[in-house]
Amino acid sequence: MAPRPHWWHVLQASKNEVRLAVDLYNRSGDARQLEAFIVHMSMGWLKLLQAHFERSGGDVYIRDQRGRRIRHEDGDWKYKSLSALMAEFFQPNDPRKVNLDFFVGLRNRIEHRHEKNIAALVAGRTQAYLLNYESTLVELFGEDEAVASELRFPLFLSSITEDAAEAVKKVRSQVPRGVLEWVQDFDTGLEPDLAADQRFDFRIYLIPYKGAKTEADAVMTFVRPEDLTEEQNAVMDQVRTIIREKQVPVSDLGTLRPVQVVEKVAAAISRPFTLHHHTQAWRYFEVRPSSGAQDPAKTKADFCRYNHAFERYVYTESWVTYLIRKLSDSDTYDSVMAWRA
Incomplete structure (x- = not known):
């Protein structure tokens, strides 16, 4: 049996980093879970792109003006950074790249004693970070390399029955001002369509299912909006209306001229x-x-x-x-x- 190519081993290392990132994020307690998740997800993305470039004949090395590879002082080759590989792989306004850019910047602004609240503030983007990795992994290397079947939906205790708007306000009030301002500045630079893209910030409605259980039931089912029937869309519109009454000011209430x-x-x-x-x-x-x-x-x-x-x-x-x-x-x-x- 022929030995595996080098890129395959890099790909497996990438998947291991992502598995570890998810395990650390979902563990009990509040000891630097968000930072650990970002660090290992970034490593997972870096190795994923390295594996892709190696397999497709791209260049993953930093070179001098003559095109020769450069070594570190310890003798190892210098590799291109995640940011450099992202710039070569993604279009500038690809929501996956913007999501990656967000976490590269956020990592340096995390204040550990407020990490739990920061994690709640960016939860949708955290989910998108993982989903984007999985979709890109499958796009580049096929379904056989996917990791989705290995990751489990965590059990959790949450203030899911509280008023959503009040819960969000409480979280925001406990996030350091510097972090809030950085997130605000980042978001202000985005086009509205990009800011609303699920690949940048993943948002879902959780609705308890009370019907009779069938063999086909799953704990969570994701459905694309375009796949819904007219009747299902009508129900979703009704749900959005209910949620808007709680979260978004009615008419001009609370807003300014x-x-x-x-x-x-x-x-x-x-x-x-x-x-x-x-x-x-x-x-x-x-x-x-x-x-x-x-x-x-x-x-x-x-x-x-x-x-x-x-x-x-x-x-x-x-x-x-x-x-x-x-x-x-x-x-x-x-x-x-x-x-x-």
Whole structure:
């Protein structure tokens, strides 16, 4: 029997890193689980791309100007970083790359005593991190190499019966300000479609199933929206409506008109801030489309929402906080006010 190629061993090492990442994340207790998950998932992604490049004839080494491989002081070859391989493999706006970029940046900002709350804040992105690995693994190496059948859905205790909005507020209030601001800045740089992509931030509704059990039942079933029947879609719309009543302000309740945003920001910064300046700001940070846009509701929902009934935009307290933080910096203020389409 012929020996396995080197790339195959690298691939197995990649899968082992991911298995370990999931085991560490799902273990009981709260000892650095998120950081451990990110570290080992990053190693899993690095080795996955190395295996792909090796098998397909790509180059995984760092080279000098003459094209020769470079060695470390200990004699080992220098390999390209995860970021370098990502840049070669993914298109710039691939949601999988953006998700990876998010965790590369987040790892350096984790404060360990708040890690549990940070993990809750980014749970959807954490799930996407793993699902993206699995889908890319299968895409490159086939179903026989998949790890999904080896990973188990964890048993958990959760505040699943509490009001969802209050639970989210509690988590956010306990996350360090620096981490929240970094996540906010990262999200502000994303196009709305990209921010809403499940490959960047995986979001699901958990609905208890109360019907009679059948042999085909599974603990959890994932269904694509496009595969639902009209009747099932109607039920999902009903569920979204119920959840929106709990999580999203009804009509303009709790949101601000532009003039109210101006008043709050102007009182908090040392530079002038008028309605014209506010217009400059929402254009510069791209929080909503311009007037007359084909889809006026395509906003960055953390900051701005479109009210269809009154055909106007309203803004959030998060937008006010963001503007105060950003415009308190003189260079940012000057850039915003000098911006032209």
